[in-house]
Amino acid sequence: MRQPAVQLVRLSRIPYTELLALQERWLRRLQAEPGTEAPSGTEAGALLICEPAGPVYTSGLRGGLTPEETARLRALGAEVRTTGRGGLATFHGPGQMLCHPVLDLRRLGLRLRTHVAALEACAVRLCELQGLPGASARPPPYTGVWLGERKVCAIGVRCGRHITSHGLALNCSTDLVWFDHIVPCGLVGTGVTSLSEELQRHVTVDEVIPPFLEAFKETYKCMLISEDSSN
């Protein structure tokens, strides 16, 4: 039986707002399709991967940043954006792998909770492949991927008409000082880390993407198709 195909959209450094605009276009396209009866050959979704070009703080459906905090963060030179994803406040910036799978859950045989678990599994697997076997997911409200008491990968998604948006943010060589200005994900007393921090060497987003794509294909049991290669 043929595996579902997901379009790989690999972007280099782009502004966060551009990623959101692209996500929106994919959402509209997938939400318009008939769903399980869609003709074979059309994708079950798109995997948007990028590295944010500049610092941006985002809040979720519940909020997560007061107007005072927002003003303070903007004064630091960061963008601040609200989103409709789950989760509270977090940071995105250079050195981070930001991955937004815009997927039709029906075509991949998933429920929303299993999609969140699958995102965690991809990040855990990626850490293992990078030589960090101690990475693990934790139950709510600690959704995300942790190395001890420090979070290396944040997760927050949204789902409408069975199509997911937003996703995960994995710290490769992110400047962790940016996280000092917020309570990440509203979890007081927890820390944040990156692959570079844990491995004590400079780990780039470009280095991490290929093993991450392997982990994604394994976990979601799908093919990744891109315009240029025949992966």
Add this chain to the structure above:
Amino acid sequence: MALRAVRSVRAAVRSLRVAAAPAATCLPRPWGLRAGPVRTLRTGSALLSVRKFTDKHEWITTENGIGTVGISNFAQEALGDVVYCSLPEVGTKLNKQDEFGALESVKAASELYAPLSGEVTEINEALAENPGLVNKSCYEDGKLLLEIFQRITAAVNIRV
């Protein structure tokens, strides 16, 4: 009056037939494939308070032009523990299938869709303090909102 009753019964039978279409009985289904079952069938004006389900697992019961909207047991189980309900303001005008809010659980926000066109007259304020009511009592205390809607015949049109 009699003509409306006949139309309602005919439409209800149509929707019953749709709901009784071949499907696995108690096996868990992928999200949103089919309409849920119509739970009871009564005749006369009580017919209008039968709970009807959309293919996105929202339910609506209607009485005297007021609809009560919530999510199904299937939906609340699939979501997991609801930690937040984002609902529209009273007075918001909704078109059928408009996104009117979202429920958050396990870092995932799920959109909600209006089963009928109408105007929101009341939202369940208890959900602000206690969003878990959606899980514990999705058909009663965990209902989401009430709306006035215009066309009663729209209530029998379940999308498959």
